[in-house]
Amino acid sequence: MDNAASTPIDKEVIDEMLPYMTCNYGNPSSLHKLGRYSRQGILSSRLKVSKLIGCNISEVHFTSGGTESNNLALTGCAKLIKKTNHSCNQIIVSEIEHDSILETVSNIGKEMKFNVDFVPVDKDGLANEERFKELISSETGLISIMLVNNEIGTIQPIKKLSEIAKSKNKKIIFHTDAIQALGKIPINVKDLGIDLLSISSHKINGPKGAGALYVKRGLNLEPILFGGGQENRLRSGTENVQSIVGFGKACEVATTKLEANENRIKEIQRYTIKRITNEIPYSKLNGSKKQRVPNNINFSFQGINGEDLLIKLDENEIALSTGSACSSNKKQKASHVLKAMGLSHQEVTGSIRLSLGYQNTREELDTTITKLKEIISELRRLNEFEFESKQNNKTTK
Numbered sequence: 001m002d003n004a005a006s007t008p009i010d011k012e013v014i015d016e017m018l019p020y021m022t023c024n025y026g027n028p029s030s031l032h033k034l035g036r037y038s039r040q041g042i043l044s045s046r047l048k049v050s051k052l053i054g055c056n057i058s059e060v061h062f063t064s065g066g067t068e069s070n071n072l073a074l075t076g077c078a079k080l081i082k083k084t085n086h087s088c089n090q091i092i093v094s095e096i097e098h099d100s101i102l103e104t105v106s107n108i109g110k111e112m113k114f115n116v117d118f119v120p121v122d123k124d125g126l127a128n129e130e131r132f133k134e135l136i137s138s139e140t141g142l143i144s145i146m147l148v149n150n151e152i153g154t155i156q157p158i159k160k161l162s163e164i165a166k167s168k169n170k171k172i173i174f175h176t177d178a179i180q181a182l183g184k185i186p187i188n189v190k191d192l193g194i195d196l197l198s199i200s201s202h203k204i205n206g207p208k209g210a211g212a213l214y215v216k217r218g219l220n221l222e223p224i225l226f227g228g229g230q231e232n233r234l235r236s237g238t239e240n241v242q243s244i245v246g247f248g249k250a251c252e253v254a255t256t257k258l259e260a261n262e263n264r265i266k267e268i269q270r271y272t273i274k275r276i277t278n279e280i281p282y283s284k285l286n287g288s289k290k291q292r293v294p295n296n297i298n299f300s301f302q303g304i305n306g307e308d309l310l311i312k313l314d315e316n317e318i319a320l321s322t323g324s325a326c327s328s329n330k331k332q333k334a335s336h337v338l339k340a341m342g343l344s345h346q347e348v349t350g351s352i353r354l355s356l357g358y359q360n361t362r363e364e365l366d367t368t369i370t371k372l373k374e375i376i377s378e379l380r381r382l383n384e385f386e387f388e389s390k391q392n393n394k395t396t397k
Protein backbone atom coordinates (compact mmCIF):
# COMPACT_ATOMS: atom_id res chain seq x y z
CA MET A 1 0.00 0.00 0.00
CA ASP A 2 3.00 2.28 -0.48
CA ASN A 3 3.24 2.49 -4.25
CA ALA A 4 3.72 6.27 -4.25
CA ALA A 5 7.07 5.56 -2.57
CA SER A 6 8.06 2.83 -5.03
CA THR A 7 6.60 0.00 -7.09
CA PRO A 8 7.58 -3.55 -8.02
CA ILE A 9 9.21 -3.92 -11.44
CA ASP A 10 6.94 -5.56 -14.00
CA LYS A 11 7.99 -8.98 -15.31
CA GLU A 12 7.85 -7.69 -18.92
CA VAL A 13 10.06 -4.78 -17.90
CA ILE A 14 12.67 -7.10 -16.38
CA ASP A 15 12.65 -9.27 -19.52
CA GLU A 16 13.30 -6.19 -21.65
CA MET A 17 16.15 -5.06 -19.39
CA LEU A 18 18.02 -8.35 -19.03
CA PRO A 19 19.88 -8.38 -22.39
CA TYR A 20 21.28 -4.93 -21.61
CA MET A 21 22.83 -6.30 -18.42
CA THR A 22 24.29 -9.39 -20.06
CA CYS A 23 25.18 -9.44 -23.75
CA ASN A 24 24.27 -5.89 -24.86
CA TYR A 25 26.38 -4.09 -22.30
CA GLY A 26 28.10 -1.65 -24.67
CA ASN A 27 28.60 2.02 -23.99
CA PRO A 28 26.02 3.86 -26.12
CA SER A 29 28.69 6.33 -27.19
CA SER A 30 30.86 3.57 -28.71
CA LEU A 31 30.95 3.23 -32.48
CA HIS A 32 31.01 -0.57 -32.60
CA LYS A 33 28.05 -2.94 -32.75
CA LEU A 34 27.69 -3.28 -28.97
CA GLY A 35 27.52 0.49 -28.67
CA ARG A 36 24.95 0.67 -31.45
CA TYR A 37 22.70 -1.89 -29.68
CA SER A 38 22.74 0.23 -26.54
CA ARG A 39 22.07 3.41 -28.53
CA GLN A 40 19.16 1.69 -30.23
CA GLY A 41 17.78 0.60 -26.83
CA ILE A 42 17.84 4.20 -25.58
CA LEU A 43 16.26 5.52 -28.78
CA SER A 44 13.42 3.04 -28.60
CA SER A 45 12.86 3.92 -24.94
CA ARG A 46 12.81 7.64 -25.76
CA LEU A 47 10.02 6.97 -28.24
CA LYS A 48 7.96 5.04 -25.66
CA VAL A 49 8.35 7.79 -23.05
CA SER A 50 7.44 10.48 -25.60
CA LYS A 51 4.22 8.61 -26.46
CA LEU A 52 3.08 8.51 -22.83
CA ILE A 53 3.48 12.28 -22.35
CA GLY A 54 2.59 13.46 -25.87
CA CYS A 55 5.83 15.09 -26.94
CA ASN A 56 8.42 14.82 -29.68
CA ILE A 57 11.13 12.20 -29.23
CA SER A 58 13.87 14.87 -29.18
CA GLU A 59 12.22 16.59 -26.22
CA VAL A 60 12.82 13.65 -23.82
CA HIS A 61 16.06 13.84 -21.79
CA PHE A 62 16.96 10.91 -19.56
CA THR A 63 18.17 11.50 -16.00
CA SER A 64 18.75 9.33 -12.92
CA GLY A 65 15.22 9.92 -11.57
CA GLY A 66 12.66 12.45 -10.42
CA THR A 67 14.95 14.31 -8.04
CA GLU A 68 17.54 14.92 -10.73
CA SER A 69 14.89 15.94 -13.27
CA ASN A 70 13.54 18.53 -10.82
CA ASN A 71 17.03 19.81 -9.99
CA LEU A 72 17.97 20.04 -13.67
CA ALA A 73 14.72 21.78 -14.59
CA LEU A 74 14.95 24.47 -11.93
CA THR A 75 18.70 25.04 -11.73
CA GLY A 76 19.12 24.77 -15.51
CA CYS A 77 16.37 27.29 -15.94
CA ALA A 78 17.73 29.70 -13.32
CA LYS A 79 21.11 29.58 -15.04
CA LEU A 80 19.47 30.26 -18.40
CA ILE A 81 17.54 33.22 -16.99
CA LYS A 82 20.70 34.69 -15.45
CA LYS A 83 22.46 34.32 -18.77
CA THR A 84 19.75 35.90 -20.87
CA ASN A 85 17.42 38.06 -18.83
CA HIS A 86 18.70 39.52 -15.58
CA SER A 87 15.51 41.36 -14.69
CA CYS A 88 13.50 38.13 -14.14
CA ASN A 89 14.63 37.23 -10.65
CA GLN A 90 11.42 35.79 -9.20
CA ILE A 91 10.53 32.09 -8.91
CA ILE A 92 7.05 30.95 -7.90
CA VAL A 93 6.34 27.50 -6.45
CA SER A 94 3.45 26.05 -4.47
CA GLU A 95 3.71 25.50 -0.73
CA ILE A 96 3.16 21.76 -1.11
CA GLU A 97 5.95 20.85 -3.54
CA HIS A 98 8.20 17.85 -2.99
CA ASP A 99 11.48 18.52 -1.16
CA SER A 100 13.40 18.09 -4.41
CA ILE A 101 11.70 21.30 -5.58
CA LEU A 102 11.65 23.18 -2.27
CA GLU A 103 15.30 22.48 -1.46
CA THR A 104 16.38 23.34 -4.99
CA VAL A 105 14.60 26.70 -5.10
CA SER A 106 15.95 27.52 -1.66
CA ASN A 107 19.44 26.83 -2.99
CA ILE A 108 18.84 28.85 -6.18
CA GLY A 109 17.44 31.71 -4.10
CA LYS A 110 20.56 31.89 -1.95
CA GLU A 111 23.24 31.08 -4.49
CA MET A 112 21.86 32.87 -7.54
CA LYS A 113 19.95 35.73 -5.91
CA PHE A 114 16.41 34.81 -6.92
CA ASN A 115 13.34 35.75 -4.87
CA VAL A 116 11.16 32.73 -4.17
CA ASP A 117 7.42 33.18 -3.61
CA PHE A 118 5.03 30.49 -2.46
CA VAL A 119 1.46 29.94 -3.67
CA PRO A 120 -0.76 28.87 -0.75
CA VAL A 121 -3.25 26.02 -1.08
CA ASP A 122 -6.81 25.59 0.16
CA LYS A 123 -8.11 22.89 2.53
CA ASP A 124 -8.15 20.35 -0.32
CA GLY A 125 -4.58 21.14 -1.36
CA LEU A 126 -5.52 23.07 -4.49
CA ALA A 127 -3.44 26.14 -5.38
CA ASN A 128 -5.12 29.44 -4.56
CA GLU A 129 -5.69 30.90 -8.02
CA GLU A 130 -6.26 34.49 -6.87
CA ARG A 131 -3.02 34.53 -4.94
CA PHE A 132 -1.26 32.85 -7.87
CA LYS A 133 -2.39 35.66 -10.20
CA GLU A 134 -1.31 38.34 -7.73
CA LEU A 135 2.16 36.86 -7.36
CA ILE A 136 2.95 36.88 -11.09
CA SER A 137 4.84 39.98 -12.14
CA SER A 138 7.10 41.24 -14.92
CA GLU A 139 9.97 39.84 -12.83
CA THR A 140 8.67 36.27 -12.80
CA GLY A 141 11.09 34.03 -14.66
CA LEU A 142 10.10 30.55 -13.54
CA ILE A 143 7.04 28.83 -12.08
CA SER A 144 6.99 25.27 -10.76
CA ILE A 145 3.71 23.71 -9.62
CA MET A 146 3.31 19.96 -9.27
CA LEU A 147 0.67 18.12 -11.31
CA VAL A 148 -0.15 15.64 -8.54
CA ASN A 149 0.83 15.88 -4.90
CA ASN A 150 2.63 12.85 -3.48
CA GLU A 151 0.94 12.91 -0.07
CA ILE A 152 -2.68 13.74 -0.79
CA GLY A 153 -2.96 12.93 -4.50
CA THR A 154 -4.58 16.27 -5.37
CA ILE A 155 -4.46 17.07 -9.11
CA GLN A 156 -3.65 20.73 -9.78
CA PRO A 157 -5.31 22.51 -12.73
CA ILE A 158 -1.94 22.96 -14.48
CA LYS A 159 -3.43 23.79 -17.89
CA LYS A 160 -5.36 26.67 -16.37
CA LEU A 161 -2.42 27.86 -14.25
CA SER A 162 -0.01 27.83 -17.20
CA GLU A 163 -2.56 29.76 -19.29
CA ILE A 164 -2.89 32.39 -16.55
CA ALA A 165 0.90 32.66 -16.24
CA LYS A 166 1.58 32.93 -19.97
CA SER A 167 -1.22 35.44 -20.50
CA LYS A 168 0.35 37.69 -17.85
CA ASN A 169 3.92 37.29 -19.00
CA LYS A 170 4.86 35.31 -22.13
CA LYS A 171 8.49 34.86 -21.10
CA ILE A 172 7.67 32.80 -18.00
CA ILE A 173 9.02 29.25 -18.06
CA PHE A 174 6.53 26.79 -16.55
CA HIS A 175 7.72 23.52 -14.99
CA THR A 176 5.58 20.77 -13.50
CA ASP A 177 6.61 17.82 -11.35
CA ALA A 178 4.49 15.00 -12.82
CA ILE A 179 6.20 12.17 -10.94
CA GLN A 180 3.04 11.09 -9.12
CA ALA A 181 0.84 11.68 -12.15
CA LEU A 182 2.61 9.51 -14.71
CA GLY A 183 0.72 6.30 -15.43
CA LYS A 184 -2.14 7.39 -13.13
CA ILE A 185 -3.83 10.01 -15.28
CA PRO A 186 -3.39 10.90 -18.97
CA ILE A 187 -0.65 13.48 -19.55
CA ASN A 188 -0.14 15.59 -22.65
CA VAL A 189 2.55 18.24 -22.34
CA LYS A 190 1.23 20.26 -25.30
CA ASP A 191 -2.26 20.33 -23.85
CA LEU A 192 -0.93 21.35 -20.43
CA GLY A 193 0.89 24.26 -22.08
CA ILE A 194 4.07 23.78 -20.05
CA ASP A 195 7.78 24.01 -20.91
CA LEU A 196 9.32 21.43 -18.59
CA LEU A 197 7.97 18.25 -17.00
CA SER A 198 9.69 15.77 -14.64
CA ILE A 199 8.94 12.04 -14.47
CA SER A 200 10.46 9.01 -12.74
CA SER A 201 10.64 5.32 -13.63
CA HIS A 202 10.35 3.57 -10.25
CA LYS A 203 6.90 5.04 -9.58
CA ILE A 204 5.41 3.25 -12.59
CA ASN A 205 6.70 -0.32 -12.19
CA GLY A 206 10.02 0.48 -13.83
CA PRO A 207 13.50 0.20 -12.29
CA LYS A 208 15.12 2.76 -10.00
CA GLY A 209 17.88 4.94 -11.43
CA ALA A 210 16.01 6.34 -14.42
CA GLY A 211 13.81 9.36 -14.97
CA ALA A 212 13.31 11.97 -17.63
CA LEU A 213 12.86 15.66 -18.16
CA TYR A 214 10.67 16.91 -20.99
CA VAL A 215 12.18 20.12 -22.36
CA LYS A 216 10.07 21.99 -24.89
CA ARG A 217 11.83 22.37 -28.21
CA GLY A 218 13.64 25.70 -28.45
CA LEU A 219 14.19 26.09 -24.70
CA ASN A 220 17.95 26.09 -24.25
CA LEU A 221 18.19 24.85 -20.70
CA GLU A 222 21.67 25.07 -19.15
CA PRO A 223 23.24 21.78 -17.99
CA ILE A 224 24.17 21.04 -14.39
CA LEU A 225 26.43 18.06 -15.21
CA PHE A 226 29.35 18.44 -17.59
CA GLY A 227 31.42 15.92 -19.49
CA GLY A 228 30.73 13.80 -22.55
CA GLY A 229 27.72 15.82 -23.67
CA GLN A 230 25.17 12.98 -23.62
CA GLU A 231 21.42 13.68 -23.81
CA ASN A 232 21.79 16.50 -26.29
CA ARG A 233 24.50 18.08 -24.14
CA LEU A 234 22.04 18.53 -21.28
CA ARG A 235 23.05 15.61 -19.07
CA SER A 236 26.60 14.33 -19.37
CA GLY A 237 27.51 10.87 -18.10
CA THR A 238 27.28 7.37 -19.55
CA GLU A 239 23.60 6.51 -19.74
CA ASN A 240 22.10 3.94 -17.35
CA VAL A 241 21.08 1.89 -20.38
CA GLN A 242 19.28 -1.01 -18.70
CA SER A 243 17.22 1.26 -16.43
CA ILE A 244 16.40 3.58 -19.33
CA VAL A 245 15.27 0.57 -21.39
CA GLY A 246 13.18 -0.63 -18.42
CA PHE A 247 11.67 2.84 -18.01
CA GLY A 248 10.68 2.84 -21.68
CA LYS A 249 9.01 -0.55 -21.34
CA ALA A 250 7.17 0.58 -18.18
CA CYS A 251 5.89 3.61 -20.12
CA GLU A 252 4.75 1.37 -22.97
CA VAL A 253 2.86 -0.88 -20.54
CA ALA A 254 1.36 2.19 -18.83
CA THR A 255 0.26 3.60 -22.21
CA THR A 256 -1.72 0.46 -23.05
CA LYS A 257 -3.09 -0.24 -19.57
CA LEU A 258 -3.64 3.29 -18.22
CA GLU A 259 -7.38 3.43 -18.67
CA ALA A 260 -8.08 -0.09 -17.39
CA ASN A 261 -5.78 0.34 -14.38
CA GLU A 262 -7.21 3.78 -13.64
CA ASN A 263 -10.78 2.43 -13.56
CA ARG A 264 -9.96 -0.64 -11.49
CA ILE A 265 -7.93 1.26 -8.89
CA LYS A 266 -10.54 4.02 -8.73
CA GLU A 267 -13.12 1.38 -7.83
CA ILE A 268 -10.95 0.01 -4.99
CA GLN A 269 -10.17 3.55 -3.83
CA ARG A 270 -13.88 4.44 -3.62
CA TYR A 271 -14.63 1.21 -1.74
CA THR A 272 -11.79 1.74 0.75
CA ILE A 273 -12.59 5.40 1.44
CA LYS A 274 -16.24 4.52 2.04
CA ARG A 275 -15.43 1.68 4.41
CA ILE A 276 -12.86 3.61 6.45
CA THR A 277 -15.17 6.64 6.73
CA ASN A 278 -18.11 4.48 7.82
CA GLU A 279 -16.32 1.98 10.02
CA ILE A 280 -13.62 3.98 11.80
CA PRO A 281 -15.05 6.79 13.92
CA TYR A 282 -13.23 10.09 14.02
CA SER A 283 -11.49 9.58 10.73
CA LYS A 284 -11.13 12.28 8.09
CA LEU A 285 -10.18 11.97 4.44
CA ASN A 286 -7.45 14.47 3.51
CA GLY A 287 -7.24 16.05 0.06
CA SER A 288 -9.78 16.69 -2.64
CA LYS A 289 -12.61 14.21 -3.17
CA LYS A 290 -12.89 14.98 -6.88
CA GLN A 291 -9.53 16.30 -8.07
CA ARG A 292 -7.60 13.23 -6.97
CA VAL A 293 -5.50 10.48 -8.54
CA PRO A 294 -7.14 7.04 -8.25
CA ASN A 295 -4.37 5.45 -6.21
CA ASN A 296 -4.14 7.85 -3.26
CA ILE A 297 -5.95 7.54 0.07
CA ASN A 298 -4.89 9.82 2.94
CA PHE A 299 -6.67 9.77 6.29
CA SER A 300 -6.25 11.44 9.69
CA PHE A 301 -7.41 9.49 12.72
CA GLN A 302 -8.02 11.26 16.00
CA GLY A 303 -6.34 9.92 19.13
CA ILE A 304 -3.47 8.10 17.47
CA ASN A 305 -0.04 8.82 16.11
CA GLY A 306 0.44 7.88 12.46
CA GLU A 307 3.92 6.48 13.11
CA ASP A 308 2.66 4.13 15.86
CA LEU A 309 0.04 2.92 13.42
CA LEU A 310 2.61 2.45 10.67
CA ILE A 311 4.85 0.35 12.96
CA LYS A 312 1.96 -1.88 14.05
CA LEU A 313 0.81 -2.37 10.47
CA ASP A 314 4.37 -3.17 9.43
CA GLU A 315 4.40 -5.94 12.06
CA ASN A 316 1.36 -7.29 10.21
CA GLU A 317 3.15 -7.17 6.82
CA ILE A 318 1.24 -4.10 5.66
CA ALA A 319 3.41 -1.28 4.32
CA LEU A 320 2.19 2.29 4.04
CA SER A 321 3.53 5.69 5.00
CA THR A 322 2.99 8.79 7.06
CA GLY A 323 3.97 12.30 6.02
CA SER A 324 6.36 12.47 3.08
CA ALA A 325 7.45 9.12 1.74
CA CYS A 326 10.68 9.37 -0.10
CA SER A 327 12.92 11.39 2.13
CA SER A 328 15.79 9.66 3.87
CA ASN A 329 15.08 11.40 7.19
CA LYS A 330 15.22 8.92 10.02
CA LYS A 331 13.10 11.23 12.15
CA GLN A 332 10.00 12.15 10.13
CA LYS A 333 9.12 15.82 10.18
CA ALA A 334 5.46 16.79 10.33
CA SER A 335 4.03 17.00 6.82
CA HIS A 336 4.42 20.51 5.34
CA VAL A 337 1.65 19.57 2.89
CA LEU A 338 -1.00 18.86 5.53
CA LYS A 339 0.12 21.91 7.52
CA ALA A 340 -0.23 24.13 4.43
CA MET A 341 -3.80 22.82 4.03
CA GLY A 342 -4.56 24.11 7.52
CA LEU A 343 -4.85 20.78 9.33
CA SER A 344 -4.41 20.83 13.13
CA HIS A 345 -1.28 19.36 14.73
CA GLN A 346 -3.39 16.38 15.84
CA GLU A 347 -4.66 15.78 12.31
CA VAL A 348 -1.17 16.06 10.86
CA THR A 349 0.47 13.63 13.30
CA GLY A 350 -2.49 11.24 13.11
CA SER A 351 -2.31 10.87 9.33
CA ILE A 352 -1.40 7.96 7.09
CA ARG A 353 -1.22 7.49 3.32
CA LEU A 354 -2.21 4.38 1.43
CA SER A 355 -1.05 4.45 -2.17
CA LEU A 356 -2.38 1.67 -4.32
CA GLY A 357 -0.66 -0.13 -7.15
CA TYR A 358 -2.19 -2.05 -10.02
CA GLN A 359 -1.20 -5.28 -8.24
CA ASN A 360 -3.29 -4.54 -5.11
CA THR A 361 -6.50 -6.52 -4.74
CA ARG A 362 -9.76 -5.81 -2.96
CA GLU A 363 -8.98 -8.68 -0.58
CA GLU A 364 -5.74 -6.98 0.44
CA LEU A 365 -7.68 -3.81 1.13
CA ASP A 366 -10.18 -5.78 3.23
CA THR A 367 -7.33 -7.19 5.33
CA THR A 368 -5.84 -3.71 5.68
CA ILE A 369 -9.14 -2.20 6.82
CA THR A 370 -9.64 -4.99 9.39
CA LYS A 371 -6.14 -4.43 10.76
CA LEU A 372 -6.59 -0.65 10.73
CA LYS A 373 -9.75 -0.99 12.82
CA GLU A 374 -8.11 -3.33 15.34
CA ILE A 375 -4.91 -1.31 15.73
CA ILE A 376 -6.60 2.08 15.89
CA SER A 377 -8.92 0.84 18.68
CA GLU A 378 -5.93 -0.59 20.53
CA LEU A 379 -3.88 2.61 20.16
CA ARG A 380 -6.81 4.75 21.23
CA ARG A 381 -7.26 2.54 24.30
CA LEU A 382 -3.55 2.83 25.15
CA ASN A 383 -3.63 6.59 24.59
CA GLU A 384 -6.74 6.75 26.80
CA PHE A 385 -8.43 8.58 23.98
CA GLU A 386 -11.98 9.48 24.83
CA PHE A 387 -14.28 10.92 22.24
CA GLU A 388 -17.84 11.94 22.15
CA SER A 389 -19.89 10.44 19.37
CA LYS A 390 -21.25 13.47 17.53
CA GLN A 391 -24.11 11.50 16.06
CA ASN A 392 -25.67 9.97 19.18
CA ASN A 393 -23.95 11.96 21.92
CA LYS A 394 -22.52 8.81 23.56
CA THR A 395 -19.04 8.71 25.04
CA THR A 396 -17.01 5.89 23.60
CA LYS A 397 -13.62 4.66 24.75
Ligand SMILES: Cc1ncc(COP(=O)(O)O)c(C=O)c1O
Pocket: 004, 005, 064, 065, 066, 067, 068, 070, 098, 100, 146, 148, 149, 150, 177, 179, 180, 200, 201, 202, 211, 325, 326
Ligand atom coordinates in the same frame (compact mmCIF):
# COMPACT_ATOMS: atom_id res chain seq x y z
C1 LIG B 1 6.21 14.46 -6.28
C2 LIG B 1 7.57 13.85 -6.25
N1 LIG B 1 8.60 14.54 -6.78
C3 LIG B 1 9.84 14.03 -6.79
C4 LIG B 1 10.12 12.79 -6.23
C5 LIG B 1 11.52 12.24 -6.31
O1 LIG B 1 11.60 11.22 -7.28
P1 LIG B 1 12.77 10.13 -7.28
O2 LIG B 1 12.49 9.20 -6.14
O3 LIG B 1 12.66 9.45 -8.60
O4 LIG B 1 14.04 10.87 -7.12
C6 LIG B 1 9.09 12.07 -5.64
C7 LIG B 1 9.33 10.79 -4.96
O5 LIG B 1 8.50 10.27 -4.26
C8 LIG B 1 7.77 12.62 -5.66
O6 LIG B 1 6.75 11.95 -5.13
